Amino acid sequence: MFIRTATIEDLDAITAVEAECFPAAEAATGDEFKDRLEHYANHFWLMFNEDELIAFVDGLVTDTPDLTDEMYADASLHNEAGRWQMIFGVNTIPAYRKHGYAGQLIRRAIDDAKAQGRAGLVLTCKDKLINYYSKFGFVNEGLTEKSAHGGVIWNQMRLTF
DSSP: OEEEEOOGGGHHHHHHHHHHHSOTTTSOOHHHHHHHHHHHGGGEEEEEETTEEEEEEEOOEESOSSOOHHHHHOGGGOOTTOSEEEEOEEEEOGGGTTSSHHHHHHHHHHHHHHHTTOSEEEEEEOGGGHHHHHTTTOEEEEEOSSOOGGGOOOEEEEEEO
């Protein structure tokens, strides 16, 4: 297994993994990923088993402290000098789940955000994942009204350095 950041050549593999990991209403499209990769490919952490993409974490950087639905839709909101690393998705294809791979990617995103001088990371999650993200130091800030992505009720979680 190895981790690297993305390039535009990873577009098809990223889109396929997302489609396998999220319901259609929540999954980003190929066009959305293309736009994201053009704006912040260095904020996609990809894990490979040899040549197969098995997991990834992605999200833009911003000075806005809360994750909003607008961020998913508009990659140009990325600000490389921003204070907050947002996490849009933590994806592991089913055959590779329960091996700690997502955790390795989350730790890499945390380490990179620290090294880049960010204030911390922000993500949203469903109730069943609050305890999982808490293990990495994320604190649940409660239900957010700023994101109803995919028609889902989300909890916002923050890791502050």
